[in-house]
Amino acid sequence: MLTSGLVLGLSISKFNGGDALFQLAMFIILLFLLKKYAFGPLMGIMTQREEHVASEINAAEASRLEASKYLEEQRELLKQSRVEATQLIENAKQQGETQREDIIIQARTEAERLKESAKREIVQEKEKAVVALREQVASLSVLIASKVIEKELSEADQEKLINHYIQEAGEER
Amino acid sequence: MNHGAPTQDFLGLTFNLSNVLMITVASVIVFIIATLGSRKLAMKPTGMQNFMEWVMDFIKNMINSSMDWKTGGRFQLLGMTLIMYLFVSNMLGLPFAITYDHVLWWKSPTADPVVTLTLAVLVLSLAHYYGIQMKGFKGYLKAYKNPMTLIEEFSNTLTLGLRLYGNIFAGEVLLGLLAGTLAMSGIWGALGAVIPTLVWQGYSIFVGAIQSFIFVTLTMVYLSHKVSSDH
DSSP: OHHHHHHHHHHHSOOOHHHHHHHHHHHHHHHHHHIIIIIHHHHHHHHHHHHHHHHHHHHHHHHHHHHHHHHHHHHHHHHHHHHHHHHHHHHHHHHHHHHHHHHHHHHHHHHHHHHHHHHHHHHHHHHHHHHHHHHHHHHHHHHHHHHHHHHTOOHHHHHHHHHHHHHHHHHHO | OOOBOOEEEETTEEEEHHHHHHHHHHHHHHHHHHHHHTSSOOSSOOTHHHHHHHHHHHHHHHHHHHSOHHHHGGGHHHHHHHHHHHHHHHHHTTTOOEEETTEEEESOGGGSHHHHHHHHHHHHHHHHHHHHHHHHHHHHHHGGGSTHHHHHHHHHHHHHHHHHHHHHHHHHHHHIIIIIIITTSOHHHHHHHHHHHHHHHHHHHHHHHHHHHHHHHHHHHHHHHHHOTTO
């Protein structure tokens, strides 16, 4: 009974074409209003965010590439400086070696020179001493001679005397 | 239960004033929700903006599943408006129905076949329009080499509108029977009507959501049939 009443209630109503027009108009108005005041700005901000994210990703990618480039550069520099350092140490070692050699050679020549000069001095001193001895011997001879003349020494005594003095002189040296 | 409709003739057209009222109410609610959702737009979304963006992505996925985004992007606005309007319309008839002087005023606007068929015709007209615009008149006519397509067009329009109408109207009829008739039939009837009414209201929310989803999905499918060139 109820259902038939419902169906009847529907069937007796006329075709409401005005509703169709009203619905159409309202929907189109709603569409444009929403586009203008709600979804348009929303879509705008969504695309803006998309672009922002994309640009951020690009920037991150670029900075990552740059960082890796710098890292490579730094690594290269480090390697280079390491090589340089070893080279420097090697150089210093070599230099030290040559310096050592030089110093030794110098010391050796110095020593040689000193020895030479000492020898020379010795020889000179000796010569000087001999000269002095000779002078002394001469003066002694003169003295002896004068004494002999005074005492009339025998030849043997004289020789003995001379030898004695020479020996004395030799011991003093 | 035998409610009449507040019809009024104006300029040779018949207006159902309750439909006019409910269409306006639904449109205003949708507009308010959408405007609130996009009032304070920020790059970092908060609150309602999150919800609106979720709906946006939802529609975007729907469109993407039936056509590529390059051609389908222009229908996003249509899809957004349709799904929000239909969902709100379907929900309007659930909490109560208002009758005044044996005339039904408050109901879902989608519980009227004229309203739903209007939307269906609008969608299909748009499909034809974009079909001609994008593929040219010759490309558009190619689809009609098989005359069965003509019938398909007709039935598509009819089923798209009537499916929605049938679901919502049936829901409202059952709600009316439960709340309006069974609950009025005495104390035991009122007690017995509580649980089925609750269950049916919950189910109707589900049906309303699903029907609006289906309507928009089919809209996108029909549009893609007309628009995409591989068809």
